[in-house]
Amino acid sequence: MKPSNHPLGGEEKLTRSVNRILNHPAQDVDPKIRQGLQQAREQAMARFDQRIAQPASLGEQLGLWVLRHTQALRRSALALGFAMVASTGVWLAEGLLMEEEAVDAAILSHELPLEAFMDPHFTGNLHD
Numbered sequence: 001m002k003p004s005n006h007p008l009g010g011e012e013k014l015t016r017s018v019n020r021i022l023n024h025p026a027q028d029v030d031p032k033i034r035q036g037l038q039q040a041r042e043q044a045m046a047r048f049d050q051r052i053a054q055p056a057s058l059g060e061q062l063g064l065w066v067l068r069h070t071q072a073l074r075r076s077a078l079a080l081g082f083a084m085v086a087s088t089g090v091w092l093a094e095g096l097l098m099e100e101e102a103v104d105a106a107i108l109s110h111e112l113p114l115e116a117f118m119d120p121h122f123t124g125n126l127h128d
Contacts, residue, residue: 018037021029056064 022037
């Protein structure tokens with residue numbers, strides 16, 4: 001079997017072995033070993049329960065506060081970026097519509113000579 005390059009590879013293998021022994025009692029394991037592992041598991045769970053019952057330290061509270069507020073900041077930045085892109089698109093579309101309206105108005109009012117439409121670079125700029 002190839003050795004794991006992961007720094008916790010051996011620890012993970014040990015954890016899986018202990019879990020397999022404790023969760024599948026039908027395997028041939030010395031009862032003393034099984035009992036010792038079961039006691040160790042119960043002690044670890046008791047320590048975990050005690051740790052959870054304790055109030056969070058100042059460092060943990062500060063870390064959670066920073067995590068929450070940086071997530072809100074990232075979400076706000078994304079929302080602002082989206083709003084900027086959307087408003088730029090609306091602004092460009094509005095400009096194109098206004099230009100088309102100006103060309104239509106000039107055509108209808110006969111202010112624009114028909115030769116202007118033959119020019120391939122005609123932009124419809126009427127405010128010269």
